[in-house]
Each structure stands twice: as structure tokens, then as C-alpha cells.
Amino acid sequence: MQATRVLTGITTTGTPHLGNYVGAIRPAIAASKLDDVDSYLFLADYHALIKASDPDLVAQSSREIAAAWLAFGLDPDITHFYRQSDIPEITELSWILCCNAAKGLMNRAHAYKAAVQANEEAGEDPDFAVTMGLFSYPVLMAADILMFNAHDVPVGRDQIQHVEMARDIAQRFNHHYGEVFTLPQAVVDDDVAVLQGLDGRKMSKSYGNTIPLFGTPKQLQKSINKIKTNLLEPGEPKDPDTSAVFQIWCAFASDSERASMHQAFLDGIAWGEAKKQLFERVNDEIAPAREEYERLMANPQEIEAVLLAGATKAREKSAALLAKVRQAVGLRSFA
DSSP states (O other): OOOEEEEEEEEOSSOOBHHHIIIIIHHHHHHHTSTTEEEEEEEEHHHHHHHOOOHHHHHHHHHHHHHHHHHTTOOTTTEEEEEGGGOHHHHHHHHHHHTTSOHHHHHTOHHHHHHHHHHHHTTSOTTTTOOHHHHTHHHHHHHHHHHTTOSEEEOOGGGHHHHHHHHHHHHHHHHHHOSOSOOOEEEOOTTSOOOBOTTSSBOOTTTTOOOBSSSOHHHHHHHHHTSOOOOOOTTSOOOGGGOHHHHHHHHHSOHHHHHHHHHHHHTTOOHHHHHHHHHHHHHHHHHHHHHHHHHHHTOHHHHHHHHHHHHHHHHHHHHHHHHHHHHHHTOOOOO
16 A cells, blocks of 8 residues: 655744644654655755745754754654755756746735735835745745655645645646646644644744743743733633643643643633643653753754755655656756
């Protein structure tokens, strides 16, 4: 039976945080250990250039995110683990796909529409400060997915549109040039939480509301203590369904622990006590990987060697697929 190809990437625009771990790192590593899954896990550093103008930040983030994957047990021998920028076929494919992607489709991308709306509300030109990187982001993401003919792309609900766009682009290409690409599907696992950040919005490096994944226990506790709560006193019932503290708890707790904390909220647990228990629960899960993360960060050449080996392995697949694409569109040798 053919293995299901599953692709997951993390954009290298900041320090890895709890949301990255719960939403991408933990489930992807678990899936990679299944016999019927062929995993492609990568650092989306080309995507980072759309948002980040600080080169040192991009480089440091790439190193930190790679170390995080490895510290939590990613096995490069049973996965394809690589930096996006180490696979030159991706950018070549992105251009070919640009020539097959409808501009009208790109106009409907959520990120572009949000930027245009913000400009219009500010009285600016609709495309003020909008780069071609932002506008064509979905094409690059399509190239990431189609380069390895991924079957499944685990995403949060806010990213479903990008996978659907990749599918649309693949269908259009296949219609013109023959069946080259597998049509990917977005996979949304409702058991995988999209964590709220310190301010109650989605935890995101873009919002600056994250809880860093690694750091000292004291730093982790300090971050958790900053989670926004209301002014309800100890003893007053609290609504677990609207609490970021409870939501993050659920991402780390067992079913019985969730039920127990849910009742504690209804019974009026003090916010300080709830945050203390949250810190202990999160730290219990993170702590075993912390020492390995720090060791890897102190030995960047080890991370580099893993990524370069991963790129060599991945390029066996990407070079073959791109050769097929080039042949299909007419970029052929005369020999």
C-alpha cells in the first residue's frame, strides 16, 4: 500500500512557541512515526522573507525551529526534513506555477484582501506596502505542496484557503499539460488546538503574543503569568470556554485533567492557582526536551549537517518531479 505523503512547514519569523509545538511540531512528529505516512517537514524560510526584514532574525529563527523539531524527537532517518531554501526546485516550480495561476484567484487570498482593506481604511492606496511576495504567497505555498505531490497538508482553519488554491493551480496545470500533480487536501484535526496567545488572539509571532517554547522554567512561568484574564475573584465561578488559560491547559492535559480543571473553573479557582497549575503541566511536557534543545543550539554545525542531509534526500524527489514538469511545459533538451 502506498504511504500517504504528509507535508508540514513552520515559517521562520521568530522564536518557536507553544502554538508551533501544539499545532505543528507535536502532531507532525507523531504522524511521522506511523508506517503508512511519508513525512515532509520543513523550515519555511522563503516565506519568512515576506514578513521579516531582519536577516539575523530569520537566520536565528531557522536555527531555533530546527533545534526544536529535533529536540522533541523528529527522526531525520524516517522523514524528509529540510530548509525550503535548500531546495532550488521549489522556486523554479513557483515561477512555472505563477504562469498557470489566475490573478483573480490571488486577488481572493485572505492575507492580500486584509492588507488592501487595512490600507483603504487608513486612506492609503489599496496596494500601499504590498509586495509581490505577499501577493504571490499562495503560489509559493502551492510549490511547497506540489513539489512533493503531498496528499495531505495539516493546517489550521485559517490556512485551508491556501491548500485549496494549491489544488486549483494543480488542476489547471494538469488540464493543460497532463496529469503531473497530485491534488492535495487540507486536513484539519479538531483535536489539534489553535492556541490563544497572551492577549486572547491566536498565538502568533505576528501578534507578538506568544509563549516561547524554550527558556528557563522561570521564564516560562513569567510568560504564563502574563496571560490576560478578567477581574473575577477567587471563589467566583469562571467561564472555561472563554479562558486562554483553560484552552492552553486542554492542549497539554489528559481527558481526566481537562474535566478536573473545567470543574475547578466552575468552582471559582483563583487565576494565580490556575496559572500555577498550567505552568507545572506545560513544563512537565517541555522539560525533557529542553536540555537537548540547548545542546543543539550550542552545536549549530550538527543542525546544519542534518538539514543538508535532509535536503539531499528531498532533492532526489524534487529534481525528478521538476524534470517531469519542465518536459510537460516544453522546457526540453534539444538532444
